[in-house]
Amino acid sequence: MTTRLRPVPTRRPARTIGALAGVVLGLGLIGGAATGSWLTGDSRAEPTARTGYTEARTLWHSVPVDTLFPRTLKGDGAGPGAADRVWTRIAVAPDGGCAPALDPLLVKTLQSVGCVRVLRATYTDATATSVTTVGMIFTEADSDAMRALRSRFTSQGLDERPDLMPRTLPAKGTVAAGFGNGQRASWTVSVLTEEPVVVYAVSGFADGRTVTDPQPADEAKAEGATSAPAQAGLGHEATGIAERIERGLRKTVSTATEKPE
Numbered sequence: 116m117t118t119r120l121r122p123v124p125t126r127r128p129a130r131t132i133g134a135l136a137g138v139v140l141g142l143g144l145i146g147g148a149a150t151g152s153w154l155t156g157d158s159r160a161e162p163t164a165r166t167g168y169t170e171a172r173t174l175w176h177s178v179p180v181d182t183l184f185p186r187t188l189k190g191d192g193a194g195p196g197a198a199d200r201v202w203t204r205i206a207v208a209p210d211g212g213c214a215p216a217l218d219p220l221l222v223k224t225l226q227s228v229g230c231v232r233v234l235r236a237t238y239t240d241a242t243a244t245s246v247t248t249v250g251m252i253f254t255e256a257d258s259d260a261m262r263a264l265r266s267r268f269t270s271q272g273l274d275e276r277p278d279l280m281p282r283t284l285p286a287k288g289t290v291a292a293g294f295g296n297g298q299r300a301s302w303t304v305s306v307l308t309e310e311p312v313v314v315y316a317v318s319g320f321a322d323g324r325t326v327t328d329p330q331p332a333d334e335a336k337a338e339g340a341t342s343a344p345a346q347a348g349l350g351h352e353a354t355g356i357a358e359r360i361e362r363g364l365r366k367t368v369s370t371a372t373e374k375p376e
Contacts, residue, residue, distance in 0.1 A: 170371040171310035184236035193355030195348045202238040206286030221279045228256035237284045246291040248284040252313040265306035274304040275331040281315045293323025300344040303332040316357035318349040
């Protein structure tokens with residue numbers, strides 16, 4: 116079988132030139148719009164990829180408190196001698212500024228990353244003999260600044276200086292009612308680099324006793340340590356709670372970055 120070919124009309128130069136002009140004009144408009152949105156920062160033109168940094172910046176006001184600070188934390192093997200621990204949340208502070216929650220020198224130390232917001236909660240152990248305040252400091256820094264801060268904390272031993280200990284969160288009507296700054300016994304500070312957050316925890320005795328020689332958690336956990344915080348396992352309390360809050364934060368951020376746009 117054969118198919119009858121249709122005659123091909125003669126091309127008209129004027130019409131061709133007009134069509135080409137239209138194409139060029141259209142491309143120009145598209146390019147101009149794209150350039151304009153790029154220069155003005157219009158996010159509608161190019162969606163911003165979710166990262167640990169972009170997601171973490173909104174966590175402090177968009178994630179339920181029970182997600183950030185669970186009512187109960189299980190610490191399998193987290194105590195002295197790999198003993199199991201269970202901690203119960205007894206207080207949560209409203210999100211707030213950095214000055215009320217942190218000592219002035221610590222606030223000054225964090226100036227390079229821009230301290231934006233602090234979230235805090237206080238836990239007690241199953242025997243109600245120890246209390247621990249754990250917090251998350253949200254910054255406005257990028258990954259380079261957070262890595263630089265972490266390097267500084269490590270190289271200069273800033274996480275072991277008593278004058279940089281975070282403050283406690285006492286709670287009236289609970290075993291943490293007398294948990295003030297003078298009751299701080301052991302602490303830990305961790306500068307994260309996957310998110311713009313600093314996680315800390317500070318522990319003490321639930322009976323409100325004053326501690327004159329607080330110890331960093333790593334020292335209080337060291338084998339053979341004989342100080343009161345070490346003997347009471349307060350270094351393990353601070354580290355165990357901080358680690359679990361940090362893991363929860365990482366999980367929350369990871370889940371948020373995996374969600375489709």
